[in-house]
Every structure is written in C-alpha cells, then in structure tokens.
Amino acid sequence: xxAGCSFGNVPxxxxxxxxxxxVILAFLIVVLILVSLLSNVLVLICFLYSADIRKQVPGLxxxxxxxxxxxxxxxxxxxxxxxxxxxxxxGGEQLCHIxxxxxxxxxxxxxxxxxxxxxxxxIAVVFPLxxxxxxxxxxxxxxLSYTWLHSVSFPIVATxxxxxxxxxxxxxxxxxxxRLEDRTQFMIFxxxxxxxxFLLSLVVLCFTYLKVxxxxxxxxxxxxxxxxxxxxxxxxxxxxxxxxxxxVPINAHWGVISKCLAYSKAVSDPFVYSLLRHxxxxxxxxxxxxxxxxxxxxxxxxxxxxxxxxxxxxxx
Numbered sequence: 001x002x003a004g005c006s007f008g009n010v011p012x013x014x015x016x017x018x019x020x021x022x023v024i025l026a027f028l029i030v031v032l033i034l035v036s037l038l039s040n041v042l043v044l045i046c047f048l049y050s051a052d053i054r055k056q057v058p059g060l061x062x063x064x065x066x067x068x069x070x071x072x073x074x075x076x077x078x079x080x081x082x083x084x085x086x087x088x089x090x091g092g093e094q095l096c097h098i099x100x101x102x103x104x105x106x107x108x109x110x111x112x113x114x115x116x117x118x119x120x121x122x123i124a125v126v127f128p129l130x131x132x133x134x135x136x137x138x139x140x141x142x143x144l145s146y147t148w149l150h151s152v153s154f155p156i157v158a159t160x161x162x163x164x165x166x167x168x169x170x171x172x173x174x175x176x177x178x179r180l181e182d183r184t185q186f187m188i189f190x191x192x193x194x195x196x197x198f199l200l201s202l203v204v205l206c207f208t209y210l211k212v213x214x215x216x217x218x219x220x221x222x223x224x225x226x227x228x229x230x231x232x233x234x235x236x237x238x239x240x241x242x243x244x245x246x247x248v249p250i251n252a253h254w255g256v257i258s259k260c261l262a263y264s265k266a267v268s269d270p271f272v273y274s275l276l277r278h279x280x281x282x283x284x285x286x287x288x289x290x291x292x293x294x295x296x297x298x299x300x301x302x303x304x305x306x307x308x309x310x311x312x313x314x315x316x
Contacts (some may be wrong), residue, residue, distance in 0.1 A: 008229060014206050018084075018085065021253050022084050022085075022253075022256075025084060025253070025256050025257065025260065026081055026084050026085065028260055029077055029080060029081045029084070029260060029263065030081065032073075032077060032260065032263050032264060033073055033077045033078065033081075033265070034207065035244055035267050036070075036072075036073040036077070036263070036266040036267045036270075037070070037073055037074075039270035039275060040069050040070045040073065040266070040269075040270050041064050041272060042248070042270065042284075043062065043270045043274045043275065044063075044066060044070075045287070046212075046275075046280050046283045046284065046287075047059060047062070047063055047066075047272065047300045048298075049283055049286075049287055050279070050283045050286075052279065052281065053279060053280070057120060057135050057136065057137060057139075057140045058117060059255070060137070060140045060144060061113050061116045061117045061120065061140065061143075062117070062139070062273055062274055063274065064109070064113050064144055065110055065113040065114065065117070065269055066269075066274075068106045068107075068109045068110040068113065069110065069233070069265075069266035069269055069270070071102065071106055072103070072106045072107070072110075072263070072266050073263075073266050075099055075102060076102065076103050076106070076173075076263075077263055077266075079095075079096075079099050079172070079173060080170070080171055080172045080256075080259060080263075081201060082170055083166065083171035083173075085170045087168070087171070088166065089165070089173065093165070093166075095110070095173075096164075096165060096166050096173040097159065097164050097173070098164065098300075099173040100155075100158075100159075100164035100165060100166075100172075100173040100174050100175065100176070101155040101156075101159050101164055102155075102174060103172070103173065103174050104154055104155035104158060104164070104193075105151050105152055105154075106151075107262070108150065108151040108154060108193075108195075108197045109147055109148065109151040110125070110266075110269070111197055111198060111201040112146075112147035112150060112151060112197070112201060113147060114201060114205065114269075114273075115200070115201040115204040115205060116140075116143050116144070117148065118204055118205045118208040118209060119143075119204065120135055120140075121208065121209075121212055122208035122209075122211050122212055123135050125211075125212045125215050126188035126211050126212065126215060128210055132140060150196075150197075150228065151197075153195070154193050157189065158189070159176055161182070161185075161189075162177055162178075162179075163176065163177050163186055163189065164176060165178065167255075168252060169252050169255035169256075170255045170256060170258070170259045171252070171256050171259070172259055175190065175193075178235070179186065181208070203218060212245045229245060234311070
C-alpha cells in the first residue's frame with residue numbers, strides 16, 4: 001500500500017511511524033511467537049516424559065524439527081518484529097548476518113526433517129513387516145546427518161558471497177543480494193537452493209503420501225493429517241522466486257505477510273506431527289493426571305494436618 005494511503009499511524013520507539021498494517025503484522029508475529037514457543041515446548045516435554053516416544057525412530061526426526069522451530073521462534077521471529085518496528089537491521093550488520101545464516105539453515109533443515117518423517121511414514125505403512133529392519137536408529141542418524149550437511153551448505157555459500165543481509169521487503173535478515181552485478185549468479189543460486197530444498201522436499205512428500213494414501217484408502221483410514229502435512233510444506237515455499245522473476249515490485253506488506261506464513265509453519269508443525277497424535281495425547285493425559293493426583297495427595301495431607309491441629313487445640 002502506498003505511504004500516503006495508510007489508515008493510521010502509531011509512533012514506535014525510534015520516533016518514526018508505524019502504519020496500522022505494520023501494527024497488525026507486529027501483533028501477528030507476537031502471537032506466532034507465543035503459540036510456537038508453547039506448542040514446541042509441549043512437544044519437548046512429551047518427548048522427555050515418555051520413554052515410548054523416545055524409543056521410536058520418528059522421535060529423532062520430530063526432535064530435530066522441534067529444535068529448528070524453537071530456534072527460529074527464539075531468534076528470527078523477534079528480530080523480524082524489531083525489523084518491522086525500527087525498519088533497519090536489529091543489532092547491527094554482524095548479528096544480521098548470523099541470523100540470516102541461521103534462517104537459511106533452520107528453514108532448510110525443517111523442510112528436510114518433514115521429508116524424513118514422510119519417508120518413515122511411507123515405510124511404516126507400505127512395508128510394515130520390514131519397518132524395523134529398514135528404519136533403525138542408525139538409519140535415522142544417517143538421514144539426520146545428511147539433512148544437517150545439506151542444510152548448512154547453502155548458507156555457507158551465501159555468507160561467503162555476501163548474499164545475506166537485512167531485506168526491507170521481509171523486514172528480516174535473510175538471503176539478500178545488494179549488488180546488481182551479482183544478480184544473475186544470485187538468481188541461479190536461489191533457483192538451485194529452492195530446487196534442492198523446498199522442491200525436493202515437496203516431491204518426496206507427494207511421492208510418499210500418495211503411496212500412503214493408497215493404503216489408507218484400502219484400509220478406510222482418515223487422511224486429513226497427511227493432507228495437512230503437505231499443505232504445511234507449501235507455506236514455506238519462499239516468495240523470493242516471485243520477487244526475482246517479477247517485473248512489478250512487490251509491496252513490503254506482502255513480503256512481511258509471506259514471512260509470517262513461513263513462520264506459521266513453526267506453529268503448525270507441533271500439532272501436525274506430534275500433539276494431535278494419540279500417543280502424545282495419552283502422554284499429556286498421564287502428565288496431567290499425575291499432577292492432579294499429586295495435588296490431591298498434597299491437599300489431603302494438608303487437610304489431615306489441619307484437622308489434627310484443630311483436634312489438639314480443642315482438647316487443650
């Protein structure tokens with residue numbers, strides 16, 4: 001929206017102005033931070049509490065995904081919020097480079113973790129009798145090693161070529177090329193990055209879930225979660241490809257909205273992959289029942305002690 005068409009202005013800390021849309025987007029990011037922290041911490045609590053969850057191979061992938069989401073929530077989201085308010089790199093260029101490196105790494109890592117989870121689901125559903133021989137802890141560790149190596153390679157290249165910085169379109173520290181002479185190379189890098197990260201993960205999810213879908217239909221099982229997991233991946237397809245190929249400039253508000261959609265993945269992942277599943281629900285019921293039972297025992301002990309005191313005082 002043009003600057004002259006704002007619906008209202010709110011003074012930020014730096015003495016500038018925030019229009020009403022920036023205030024709404026800032027509030028949205030605050031909500032995303034709070035919900036993401038709560039949901040991902042709940043997943044960690046379930047993982048630490050339940051020995052059954054820790055024994056399962058997919059637990060390693062979920063733990064890695066939760067780790068990526070928590071770091072994204074704790075580091076990148078607050079700095080995007082600060083970028084909306086101050087409209088400049090929060091904490092200086094050096095911190096911005098570190099955060100931009102982490103954003104590329106964490107986003108790619110979470111994508112590949114989703115692909116790993118889909119492969120695990122495919123093997124479990126399509127090859128149930130061979131699952132324990134095909135997907136062991138050793139195999140999961142090898143897959144995770146690849147995801148980390150794959151995820152760290154692209155930000156290393158981008159940082160070495162100075163293609164990380166504060167992008168005003170997204171109010172974030174992310175992949176960004178300021179030099180016009182590097183535009184072609186940056187476009188090639190961006191295309192390869194998206195092809196081998198987002199597109200690769202999407203192809204893996206589509207292939208594995210189509211196979212799972214056939215079995216699910218045969219056994220008349222629900223496929224809502226499978227569909228949701230594929231949709232979660234789509235919100236992380238970065239609009240930078242549109243930005244590079246588009247002749248018409250993209251409004252900064254749309255850029256920040258796209259960033260919020262990408263951040264919403266950190267909120268939805270815990271529910272899609274963990275908290276809505278039967279085992280995690282059961283774990284939370286056990287935790288709550290244990291807490292209520294302990295509270296009931298403490299309350300009964302205090303009541304009994306109070307009654308004994310009243311009895312002794314009455315006899316005196």
